[in-house]
Amino acid sequence: MAEPERAFVNARLIDPAQSLDTPGNLLVRDGIIIALGPDIEIPDSAETLDCSGLAILPGLIDMQVFTGEPGEEHRETLATASLAAAAGGVTHMVVMPNTTPAIDDAALVDFISRRARGTAMVRVHPMAAITKNCEGRIMTEFGLLREAGAVAFTDGDRAVMNALTMRRALSYASNFDALIVQHALDQDLQSAGVMHEGELATRLGLTGIPVAAETAIIDRDIRLVELTGARYHISQISSGESVEAVRQAKARGLAVSCGVSAAHLMLNENDVENYRSFAKLNPPLRSEDDRLALVDGLADGTIDIVVSGHNPQDAEAKRQPFAQAAYGTVGVETLLSVLLSLHHANGLDLATLIRAVTTRPAQLLDIDGGTLHTGACADFALVDMEAPWIVDADALKSKSKNAAIEGRKLQGRVEACFVNGQSVFDSKTETTK
Amino acid sequence: MTSAALNFTFPFRDLLGIEGLSAADITNLLDLADTYVDLNRQIDKKTNILRGRTQINLFFESSTRTQSSFELAGKRLGADVMNMSVSSSALNKGETLLDTAVTLNAMNPDLLVIRHGDSGAVALLAQKVSCAVLNAGDGAHEHPTQALLDALTIRRRLGKLSGLKIAICGDITHSRVARSNLLLFNAMGAQVNLVGPRTLIPADAERLGANIYHTMREGLEGCDIVMMLRIQNERMQGALVPSVREYYHLYGLNREKLAFAKPHALVMHPGPMNRGAEIDSDLADDTEVSLIRDQVEMGVAVRMATLEALAANLPNMMQSGGTS
Numbered sequence: 001m002a003e004p005e006r007a008f009v010n011a012r013l014i015d016p017a018q019s020l021d022t023p024g025n026l027l028v029r030d031g032i033i034i035a036l037g038p039d040i041e042i043p044d045s046a047e048t049l050d051c052s053g054l055a056i057l058p059g060l061i062d063m064q065v066f067t068g069e070p071g072e073e074h075r076e077t078l079a080t081a082s083l084a085a086a087a088g089g090v091t092h093m094v095v096m097p098n099t100t101p102a103i104d105d106a107a108l109v110d111f112i113s114r115r116a117r118g119t120a121m122v123r124v125h126p127m128a129a130i131t132k133n134c135e136g137r138i139m140t141e142f143g144l145l146r147e148a149g150a151v152a153f154t155d156g157d158r159a160v161m162n163a164l165t166m167r168r169a170l171s172y173a174s175n176f177d178a179l180i181v182q183h184a185l186d187q188d189l190q191s192a193g194v195m196h197e198g199e200l201a202t203r204l205g206l207t208g209i210p211v212a213a214e215t216a217i218i219d220r221d222i223r224l225v226e227l228t229g230a231r232y233h234i235s236q237i238s239s240g241e242s243v244e245a246v247r248q249a250k251a252r253g254l255a256v257s258c259g260v261s262a263a264h265l266m267l268n269e270n271d272v273e274n275y276r277s278f279a280k281l282n283p284p285l286r287s288e289d290d291r292l293a294l295v296d297g298l299a300d301g302t303i304d305i306v307v308s309g310h311n312p313q314d315a316e317a318k319r320q321p322f323a324q325a326a327y328g329t330v331g332v333e334t335l336l337s338v339l340l341s342l343h344h345a346n347g348l349d350l351a352t353l354i355r356a357v358t359t360r361p362a363q364l365l366d367i368d369g370g371t372l373h374t375g376a377c378a379d380f381a382l383v384d385m386e387a388p389w390i391v392d393a394d395a396l397k398s399k400s401k402n403a404a405i406e407g408r409k410l411q412g413r414v415e416a417c418f419v420n421g422q423s424v425f426d427s428k429t430e431t432t433k
Numbered sequence: 434m435t436s437a438a439l440n441f442t443f444p445f446r447d448l449l450g451i452e453g454l455s456a457a458d459i460t461n462l463l464d465l466a467d468t469y470v471d472l473n474r475q476i477d478k479k480t481n482i483l484r485g486r487t488q489i490n491l492f493f494e495s496s497t498r499t500q501s502s503f504e505l506a507g508k509r510l511g512a513d514v515m516n517m518s519v520s521s522s523a524l525n526k527g528e529t530l531l532d533t534a535v536t537l538n539a540m541n542p543d544l545l546v547i548r549h550g551d552s553g554a555v556a557l558l559a560q561k562v563s564c565a566v567l568n569a570g571d572g573a574h575e576h577p578t579q580a581l582l583d584a585l586t587i588r589r590r591l592g593k594l595s596g597l598k599i600a601i602c603g604d605i606t607h608s609r610v611a612r613s614n615l616l617l618f619n620a621m622g623a624q625v626n627l628v629g630p631r632t633l634i635p636a637d638a639e640r641l642g643a644n645i646y647h648t649m650r651e652g653l654e655g656c657d658i659v660m661m662l663r664i665q666n667e668r669m670q671g672a673l674v675p676s677v678r679e680y681y682h683l684y685g686l687n688r689e690k691l692a693f694a695k696p697h698a699l700v701m702h703p704g705p706m707n708r709g710a711e712i713d714s715d716l717a718d719d720t721e722v723s724l725i726r727d728q729v730e731m732g733v734a735v736r737m738a739t740l741e742a743l744a745a746n747l748p749n750m751m752q753s754g755g756t757s
Binding site for chain 1: 551554557572573575612635636
């Protein structure tokens with residue numbers, strides 16, 4: 001028996017996929033959006049929810065989420081990550097394969113999907129490894145992995161260092177039109193480096209990571225994309241020079257795309273001053289000029305995607321001397337708020353920002369989602385676009401509390417989140433701690 | 434000598450680096466250290482300034498000379514001194530650095546002297562303990578007492594620091610001595626040249642307030658002091674420098690290269706020396722030009738001064754009793 005319609009009325013409807021930003025109502029039945037717009041008819045039988053003061057956005061697709069499942073469940077499980085995602089309006093998590101064991105076999109892709117169905121509040125899409133155990137040597141079974149549900153291929157936080165292996169992976173992936181996602185950081189050039197190379201690293205006595213460690217891989221890979229015609233994506237770029245390299249590759253018509261992390265749009269190298277290991281990221285936070293170039297690259301479309309790069313680490317792994325501390329920050333819960341803050345503070349175009357976490361990743365990964373189209377799954381977030389708040393890591397839902405943007409003032413916050421029309425997060429029913 | 438109140442205020446709980454110290458702070462420490470040089474030359478070298486205080490020397494990196502210098506300094510001031518050497522393997526057994534800090538803190542030390550191989554590790558520990566912390570070298574970051582003892586050595590010989598031109602030569606990238614000395618000399622108005630091959634000069638070093646040179650001829654020109662740094666053997670096997678013999682040929686200090694500096698320029702080295710690699714053995718031992726032995730003597734005096742300055746800020750009541 002069909003359940004009654006639910007009407008979300010008096011909202012601001014924002015859906016870049018339809019070039020939509022208008023006051024209106026949204027009607028859901030059986031987990032599907034059946035109508036939306038300013039003048040749609042609301043049946044008397046519909047259960048009505050007044051959304052005055054709130055915007056309805058398509059549920060976000062976060063294209064880079066690390067969890068600890070399987071292998072390091074003390075850091076994060078699919079279940080706990082999904083709670084954080086729901087609280088951040090993220091209805092699709094693309095999870096990384098560099099777990100223990102690595103997701104390099106169809107049975108493991110299946111494992112992730114089954115665990116997600118059983119435990120996660122939001123949709124989970126696994127990426128699979130490019131090479132066995134993410135070691136950069138032996139190619140995985142792209143065909144079988146895709147059939148099992150892998151949406152793209154990446155070795156997680158390691159670059160495929162061997163150029164021949166990378167050429168073959170790109171070439172073989174192009175058989176399936178599969179997307180190869182590179183972590184562009186040359187491990188040899190990185191060497192013992194732990195932060196951006198420059199004056200601050202020199203002053204702190206820490207080994208730097210030159211920008212060239214990133215651009216060397218990107219430049220090499222762009223040559224290989226020309227050679228193979230494959231679809232290639234850089235998971236996160238961190239420098240202005242990388243923005244320029246991608247801009248030129250796109251101008252030449254290559255199927256090259258890239259992402260940036262929310263943290264890299266908000267922070268710079270100075271956030272690691274005083275050996276603040278919570279801002280130790282991979283790729284590293286770079287100079288303020290680099291950060292500004294990333295913001296510009298996002299604004300002009302050179303950067304396609306914004307990810308959280310959500311990488312939960314327990315306090316013990318972070319509270320170490322800087323060189324020994326683990327990389328990464330949590331972020332799936334704050335992804336949207338960071339973007340809205342950039343909109344408010346820097347005047348970035350809202351539709352461009354939202355596309356980078358909805359339609360663009362949906363296109364690249366060929367998944368349904370990221371829009372409020374009639375007939376689409378009712379995955380969306382109710383957002384107070386203006387609400388100011390301060391990031392308190394302890395209040396975040398992730399199992400780990402390593403937030404690089406701890407203490408930052410953000411503007412814009414998710415009030416509720418729906419997947420398949422079902423509530424997965426509601427700030428009103430939250431027990432505040 | 435009996436305990437007397439410090440005749441200056443040292444406005445820090447810990448001494449984690451030269452960074453943040455003013456010229457006045459540095460001068461006060463050097464003046465106090467000067468008095469200890471005289472004391473250390475007497476037969477009765479003992480004072481009771483730190484009587485009842487517990488000083489723990491916590492060394493995660495082995496170091497004979499720095500550790501014994503701190504030990505002697507603490508003992509001459511009357512403190513109970515305990516040495517703890519923690520090999521890195523012990524930490525690999527699962528105890529984190531912060532576990533170690535909590536354990537030590539429970540022993541109620543008053544002064545903790547720490548050396549660690551990672552930049553920033555001493556500052557991290559300092560956040561977690563309730564006693565005064567003295568950085569005895571952290572990674573490639575800082576080694577403040579070395580810079581102070583170098584400054585004292587120079588000041589006693591030349592009477593001043595300001596206006597001097599000082600060359601620091603060798604492996605700048607990996608040297609905490611270079612960083613602390615650069616900060617101190619800049620604060621005191623001396624001019625610093627950093628000299629070394631490009632593979633051993635860190636990125637943007639010129640922005641730290643030094644002139645950068647890649648030849649000894651240019652780098653030593655007009656210098657009053659030539660300070661040589663130790664270069665690790667493993668860095669001279671093709672990784673950063675092709676060989677010891679090439680390094681010695683280009684950067685090893687001998688009388689010929691010393692002649693590029695001012696006449697009567699003085700030679701320093703924080704030790705331990707690689708004779709025949711970064712410095713000529715005969716030159717190192719020539720007390721007419723080499724201050725290397727003075728440096729060791731000044732080390733004890735400077736460490737006494739820094740321990741006393743930090744101890745002066747310690748509360749006089751037990752904190753655990755609730756009366757802080």
